Amino acid sequence: MRDIRIRKMRNEDLPACTAILETWNMAPRPPSDDAPEPERTGIEVANGFVAEAEGRIVGTCSYIVHSADLAETASLAVDPACKGGGVGHLLQQARLDEMRERGIKTVRTETDRPETIRWYVEHFGYRVVGTNPKKHAFSLTDVNYWTVLELDLVET
Numbered sequence: 001m002r003d004i005r006i007r008k009m010r011n012e013d014l015p016a017c018t019a020i021l022e023t024w025n026m027a028p029r030p031p032s033d034d035a036p037e038p039e040r041t042g043i044e045v046a047n048g049f050v051a052e053a054e055g056r057i058v059g060t061c062s063y064i065v066h067s068a069d070l071a072e073t074a075s076l077a078v079d080p081a082c083k084g085g086g087v088g089h090l091l092q093q094a095r096l097d098e099m100r101e102r103g104i105k106t107v108r109t110e111t112d113r114p115e116t117i118r119w120y121v122e123h124f125g126y127r128v129v130g131t132n133p134k135k136h137a138f139s140l141t142d143v144n145y146w147t148v149l150e151l152d153l154v155e156t
């Protein structure tokens with residue numbers, strides 16, 4: 001894809017970001033009887049980025065800071081029509097750069113799609129450190145656990 005622009009997320013971007021996340025069954029949701037403890041209840045806008053191309057939002061990502069050293073990636077998704085065009089790579093790079101500038105040393109990522117696990121390992125240097133059960137159906141409905149990946153930001 002050409003002319004992809006990465007910028008910080010704004011509150012008014014939330015509907016477009018949520019719509020992209022929904023296409024991958026990854027949209028935040030409020031607690032419900034089915035899912036009293038949702039995997040994601042919202043998006044941290046201050047830690048968020050969007051990718052724009054051809055005048056619209058085509059991808060989004062954010063992250064959660066757990067401590068001075070540790071952060072967790074959240075809500076990375078690219079419009080399926082734009083998949084494989086470098087949008088995800090630019091978004092991931094933008095959030096890693098910001099986390100590194102903030103002094104984060106370790107980044108944790110939980111994901112379930114085999115191709116996404118490979119993508120994180122091959123392109124960003126993550127290693128697989130374990131698994132974690134999902135709290136409810138989210139992302140792939142036929143996979144009931146997350147693969148947990150970690151990235152050492154000091155060495156990369």
Ligand SMILES: CC(C)(COP(=O)(O)OP(=O)(O)OC[C@H]1O[C@@H](n2cnc3c(N)ncnc32)[C@H](O)[C@@H]1OP(=O)(O)O)[C@@H](O)C(=O)NCCC(=O)NCCS
Pocket residue numbers: 024075076077078079082083084085086087088089090109110111112113116119
């Ligand atoms: C995973 C995801 C975010 C990746 O984003 P993407 O835009 O499709 O991926 P990219 O185009 O950046 O990278 C994919 C491939 O294009 C190549 N590529 C294209 N442009 C590139 C660039 N500018 N720089 C580096 N690589 C590039 C990469 O080499 C990569 O090759 P691969 O086939 O060896 O993996 C996206 O596919 C997605 O939304 N998946 C579903 C939801 C999901 O799994 N989200 C993550 C939750 S943790």
